[in-house]
Amino acid sequence: MTQPFRLPGGDRIDRSQPLAFTFDGRAYEGYAGDTLASALIANGVHLVSRSFKYHRPRGIVGLGAEESNALLRIGTGDRAEPNMRATTVALTDGLVAQSQNRWPSLRFDLGQAADLLSRLLPAGFYYKTFMGPGDAWMVYEPYIRRAAGLGRPPDGADPDPYDKRHAHADVLIAGGGLAGLAAALAAGRRGERVILADEDITLGGAPFAGGEMVEGLPVADWIAGTAAKLSAMGNVRVLTRTTVVGTYDHGFAVLVESTERAGLRCRLWKVRARRLVLATGAIERPLVFPGNDRPGVMMASAALGYITRYAAAPGRRLAIVTNNDGAYRTAASLHDSGVAIAAVLDIRNDVDPAAQEAARQRAIPIHGGAVITRVDGRQRVTGLRWSAAGGGGRLACDGLCMSGGWIPTIHLHSQTRGTLRYDEAAHAFLPDRPIEGVRSVGACAGTFDAADAVAHGTAAGNDATPAAPLRRAAPAAPISVEQAFQGGGRKSFVDFQNDVTAADIRLAAREGYRSVEHLKRYTTLGMGTDQGKLGGLNGLSLLAAELGCAPSDVGTTTFRPPYTPVPFGALIGRDHGEGLQPSRYTALHDWHAAHGAVFNQAGSWVRPLFYRRDGESDLDAVNREVMAVRRNVGVIDVATLGKLDIQGPDAAELLDRLYTNSWKKLAVGRSRYGIMLREDGMVFDDGVTARLGEQHYLMSTTTGNAEAVVEHIELLLRTAWRGLRVFVTPVTEQWFAAALAGPNARRVLARVADGIDVTDKAMPHMSVRCGRVAGLTARVFRLSFSGELSYEINVPSADGPALWQRLLDAGRVDDLMVYGTESMGVLRIEKGHVVVGREADGRATPDDLGLAKLCATTKDYVGRRSLSLPALIEPGRKQLVGLVVERADDRLPVGAHVVAEGRAGPQESLGFITSQAYSPTLGRPIALALVKAGRDRMGQRLFATSPTASTSVAVMVSEPVFVDPEGKRLHA
Amino acid sequence: MLSIRCPVCGPRDEDEFVFGGDASAVRPADPMACDDQAWTAFLYRRDNPAGPHDELWFHRFGCRRWLRVRRDTRSHAIVAPPLLAEDAGAP
Secondary structure (H helix, E strand, C coil), X not given: CCCCCECCCCCCCEEEEEEEEEECCEEEEEEECCEXXXXXXXXXXXXXXXXXXXXXXXXXXXCCCCCCCCEEEECCHHHCEEEEECCCCECCCCEEEECCXXXXXXXXXXXXXXXHCHHHCCCCHHHHHHCCCCCHHHHHHHHHHHHCCCCCCCCCCCCCCCEEEEEEEEEEEECCCHHXXXXXXXXXXXXXXXXXXXXXXXXXXXXXXXXXXXXCEEHHHHHHHHHHHHHCCCCEEEECCEEEEEECHHHEEEEEEEEEECCEEEEEEEEEEEEEEECCCEEECCCCCECCCCCCEEEHHHHHHHHHHHCECCCCEEEEEECECHHHHHHHHHHHCCCEEEEEEECCCCCCHHHHHHHHHCCCCEECCCEEEEEECCCCCCEEEEEECCEEEEEECCEEEEECCXXXXXXXXXXXXXXXXXXXXXXXXXXXXXXXXXXECHHHHCCCCHHHHHHHHHHHHCCCCCCCCCCCCCCECCCCHHHHCHHHHCCEEEECCCCEEHHHHHHHXXXXXXXXXXXXXXXXXXXXXXXXCCCHHHHHHHHHHHHCCCHHXXXXXXXXXXXXXXXXXXXXXXXXXXXXXXXECCCCHHHHHHCCEEEEEECCEEEEEEECCCCCCHHHHHHHHHHHHHHCCEEEECCCCEEEEEECCCHHHHHHHHECCCCCCCCCCEEEEEEEECCCCCEEEEXXXXXXXXXXXXXXXXHHHHHHHHHHHHHHHHCCCCCCCCEEEECHHHEEEEEEECCCHHHXXXXXXXXCCCCCCCCCCCEEEEEEECCEEEEEEECCCCCCCEEEEEEEHHHHHHHXXXXXXXXXXXXXXECCHHHHHHHHHHHCCCCECCCECCCCCCCCCCCHHHCCCCCCCCCCHHHHCHHHHCCCCEEEEEEEECCCCCCCCCCCEEECCCCCCCCCCCEEEEEEEEECCXXXXXXXXXXXXXXXXXXXXXXXXXXXXXXXXXXXXECCCCCCCCCCCCCC | CCEEEECCCEEEEHHHCEEEEECCCCCCCCHHHCCHHHHHHHHXXXXXXXXXXXXXXXXXXXXXXXXXXXXXXXXXXXXXXXXXXXXXXXX
């Protein structure tokens, strides 16, 4: 387990801590501090992936987040994570990495036949092919899907926790290079709350070629000193391995922190900052030439970084191809690290000799006006061929470094809707006008000089503009079109990850794709996990060249969050399973759980569906509970019903305006059922409201609508009805409620009603009494949802368990049966009571539901005006009906539509079932349904059908009340 | 995500609020006096200005009050201090 390409030195690695890892099953060794990429390079591994489309062998090209090739699957089983960039994965002991997108193996990949066919797979291949014969796509799709794609998901649900955190700051600084550090220091000294986030493991930003000085110190010393000062400031929080992936409105930003600590994979930060300082740096720009995608071709800054940080040599003899002066310093620095430099090939003819001085001193061969014509070596670079006016030839090398200038990282600036401008000196887009509170500093703003970057950052930290003008980019030549299009440009890659070549850009331009947004979609340039970080600018520069216009006229595609891929786990955090939303429980939940309740989540509430006894099926249990209520007496926890306390001189006026029926004549001690509409005339909510005092009402709402009704009423009271003197207070949680229902309900209640006369004469249907029940302060409402004689008893929530127990005790001699919401549902379907959300589905008017008689004509109320709109009175609207299944043994399919004919195949839907149940009272399934002109169809034979269940059940249309249509039972 | 300065609770994230739509859509004092066109205009027709827009927000996970917020739809900047709906002048 040697590391043949490990050199002496390396700032970041700890040689005393060797770490074992495997890549595609082979064992390797690296050191603590390595990234997976640096460890692979130290072991001489360059071939790490196959490309997306042509399955060409690919190697590590970058140093950090910009990496487009080295996407690996990390980990195994449920913890496997696809598409991880080897350059940002910290090496850990026992790490398992696998290559993707190859079969059967990375070295021998059958998919590379696609490369031989690359002439047949041009830009827009998919569109062109699959616009063809109708079924062709169906035939090809499984093969295409298998051959393409990046990675595959983990084997199971991720077992690791993820976390989210909110934070506030005066200044959020994205990027911990020289400019970002300087900004943090300045803002920290002003006493501001600072968050500095950097994606790298260590602060400092891009690798330096050495020799630069800042404030009289070598760069590395300045960085270390500044980092130490920041860590001593209590008001500065430094987050490493943390990427600012998105910037949003009002100083809001989202950060992803990789912790890789046991018990926490990743943390999402939601930061609200008054000011945003963007010090995101720049990404080195690739050059476009034939074979620039061979394994072993790497960005020059990446090669420098691997050597200075990790002492991992990308080769023993490197060639450098460049268009700018910076490459000569890099060449000298690489040379000094002990790597031989085969030559510097400069595409420019005239270069300032001073810039080349460092390379000349080290006797590094320099060739000007050079064009690379070919790169040799399929799985690793073995050499290259170049030509120039004065010669050319072959150069032996085992690595090739590209230095094409710098692409400022303008993503976050652009995400905040700051504007961009094309800078002719940098040949790149730079921030132009930022929005308020945002400043870009350092390399991402075109300031590349180290001392200037510090000055720039310091000014921004002080919320000021720099005093002196800053030097801009070191001059670079524009992209060489001549070099890119050699051999037609078919092997000159622009976007490595998506296999977009110069030839593809030329073809797209020729076919009329003049907009960069169209170019992107046609060629896939800039898609995938790297989103064009390396290739985007080259692509649009080539498009501009082909179109004969300036890159500024072509523009960029839109930069959207996230800057780097975000694991789904980070976005989800703990918000899954039971943590997805808070659940609400009634005061009796523990009792229910101890007595066999089968629970159901109804909105936010957890409620018992029914109570199972030994040996019972679900249906047995529900039938038992339903029949007990119909024949004897049952009790149910209805604490979840919404309750609004309404008080004030204008309380009755408010009810009159909210409900369709009239409220002004309701006497104290009486209650009334009402329906509320939305302003568009559709039924919004229903419930019983009782008059407790002269100016005091208690409104009940449906369980799921309690909050929505409050918002509805509040809005009207605060806008259109400001003059009403009334207060509306939600009191749902303050009251527990139990309903006694069944022919023997009165007998049970009478035993515990202290001094409340519950006889029919003293307390008729729809009356309310306040007093004491079972020794507790209580309100008793006589009303009915089940169709049976029924009382709802409210007590303060804390007294709920006591009331419940005393009711059970009082009912024991009568075999009082506890029932759940499923049984309640059967009872109300039998009685034909509509439910908001089922029958009242937001598209039903009162008349649709047979409730027109509840709509007053002598007053205004919300929604009244809409009821006479043509669409709401046109014939053929769906109307509420009952459906009785013809053959008692048939079962209604779930989600059935109602149709005229009992046959397979498409036919017109007349409507749909809204609620259905097995009715133990009728001994067969019944349903409520909304059916076109349903009230004209009484007695018709129709069919309930579901295309997914491929069944069709004969039903008879009936009135929607199946039990006691005269209402004798509830008046008993 | 917007930061809305609730006059009761102070600056809070947008996800504590629900959007209530265009604040200028005022319920007519006498709906039955409206013809169908005027009434459906109140129900459904909304301007979509590029610029300042008065809108209603309900502070659902806070004070449960309706606010009137003037937001520039181009920049999402909130261009005036939000007010309680009842304090926002004539509806």
